Amino acid sequence: MTRIRRGYIARRRRTKLRLFASSFRGAHSRLTRTIIQQKIRALVSAHRDRDRQKRHFRRLWVTRINAVIREKGVSHSYSILIKNLYKRQLLLNRKILAQIAILNRNCLYMISNDIIK
Numbered sequence: 001m002t003r004i005r006r007g008y009i010a011r012r013r014r015t016k017l018r019l020f021a022s023s024f025r026g027a028h029s030r031l032t033r034t035i036i037q038q039k040i041r042a043l044v045s046a047h048r049d050r051d052r053q054k055r056h057f058r059r060l061w062v063t064r065i066n067a068v069i070r071e072k073g074v075s076h077s078y079s080i081l082i083k084n085l086y087k088r089q090l091l092l093n094r095k096i097l098a099q100i101a102i103l104n105r106n107c108l109y110m111i112s113n114d115i116i117k
Contacts (some may be wrong), residue, residue: 061098068101084115
């Protein structure tokens with residue numbers, strides 16, 4: 001009986017898996033079954049945490065804006081500022097407002113004073 005040489009497809013698939021898991025520790029980077037399990041787990045976590053990251057940053061922006069607004073007593077609170085922004089139809093999202101609050105507080109005070117009047 002002649003010798004059958006196996007193809008390279010399975011080896012190529014496993015090599016790709018090992019490259020994905022090269023930074024994992026212990027058996028998670030060496031054994032094929034555990035690599036597959038860890039890959040699934042890593043991708044699930046990455047998918048879940050992309051949404052969490054968006055939530056986290058929005059909370060951070062709101063906190064920063066509220067802190068700066070209440071500091072000087074310019075406006076009563078964050079919610080009133082946002083309500084007045086919508087009334088005046090100013091298209092400033094929370095990310096931009098938070099950057100303005102950190103980098104140039106006077107500009108945010110001017111915006112909030114103009115809105116209130």
